[in-house]
Amino acid sequence: MKSRRELLLTLPSLGWLLVFFALPCVLILGLAFRASDLRGGVGDAWSLETVKSLADSQYLPVVCKTLWMSVATTACCLALALPVSWALARMGAFWRQIVLLLIIVPFLTNFIIRIFAWRSLLHPEGIIKQALVWLHLATEETLLLNNAGAVLLVMVYTQLPFAILPLYAAAEKFDFTLVDAARDLGASTWQAFRKVFLPGVRQGLISAIVIVFVCSLGQYVIPKYVGGTGDEMIGNKIEQRAFSDRNLPLASALSGVLLLAVLVPTLWLGRLKK
Template identity: 50%
Template sequence: MKLRKLSNFFLGLPSFVWLVVFYAIPIILVLIIAFKPVDSYGGLAEGWTLDTIKNLKNPSYPDIIWRTFWQGVVATLVCIVIAVPVSYQLCRLTAKWKNLFLLLIIVPFWTNFLIRIFAWKIFLQSNGIFHRLLEWCGILEPTTNLLYNEWAVLTVMIYTYIPFAVLPIYAVAEKFDFSLLDAAKDLGASSFYAFRTVYLPGISKGIATAVMVVLIPAFGAYLIPSLVGGPTSELLGDKIAQSVFTNRNLPHASALSALLMLAVFLPMVAIYWIKKVQDAKAKQKNDGKGAIR
């Protein structure tokens, strides 16, 4: 027993060290730097201060925080809505077509992230083919600009993060027993009802993973709004980058980063707590049925 515990300890040690070095320590440093004063050269001065936290009362920040929140949530929801049926269809394909479509989903990862954003910038520009096509169809006016607004940022975010939603959902859906859907239909359930009550709960872990994998980078995005957004479409990630590279104010950037981490951490805790309560109720219900029998 002791040997097994010792072997488990050494097996888990590299992962633990990795998490501490690359996650726990940086988070602690960010929280510490947020309470440090900044000197005239952009470095950290001696002592401690709450001025950085007070500076978060900037009147422009509520709009930026709200924009970051709603764009991240909408991008995540759209990615999930697209990824669920895509993963379902992928699992129903033959091996040949499945591998082909998986390759098409993975191919964008082989291209530089910056190049893909610039490709969208060219695609949406006023003298581009897409803009001219919409003009020709009478959908857009010649003066309408598809770039440098919130919707351009949202569109590129959805395009960028869809593969991150499809892959974890597909990984879980591939192990799903699709005969359960046929059984539900045999018992009188419609296709949609079987999909909603049998398939979706069966892949709930994949959906939860996809939500986290998409939501976290969506909240922290700054390259996409910097390149295809405008002054009215800044996100919190833009302000963090400006504080580091332009204003040379690390404490302010750390305070904004801590705020962003809190915005991501609280929903995760809420989801975990809700799931724990649901599991406890389900277990209590099953125990009650067992006692009656």
């Protein structure tokens, strides 16, 4: 009886996932094994040519760039989020609410608007460039826009709250007297942080890694508007094949690669949480 009740309670969620996640993924993967026609549609015949075309030399650098940028974004976000979550968990209630509000407020602004705001800030005539020139930290020829550094900066900015919030949720439940005890027993601050605090927030750490890494893999708006021609990620290639080239099978094949890139680390990290 209890298992039947649990099954009934989970059926709506399972149905939603099957219809709006699993089924579209199956359809997309199915399109990858079809041929494209000259009118921008999908051919009737089944073919492996589209999948074989992924071995083209133009795609491997893009996949490597996507993985590298996603890993770098995740590492930067964790490096910034860990001390923030530590500080948030030890703050008083009033200041904690203020800081959390400042972290969440950017979500109230449209994503595209935030990207174009950064584009304006990093523009050769933007305030950041002018300030760096005034401080003699950059020259008039220095480019802050249309390069990998700009893409990484904006990606870290957009993904950082997704790292802070799960880490803070885990740190809030952490017993900080364990850190104090470790320091009383001779551990340095760094040793107490690494050997006591990090294992104590392990679940939040894994959640932050999964969320930031997965969200970073699928980015294409940020590389498109603040990156250069050599900073394209796999999402940009999918957009080009789907909308510019009207090659839906190839776009589906690239989407399948992205799907695998998302599922493999997610399932592996999910096993670590058990």
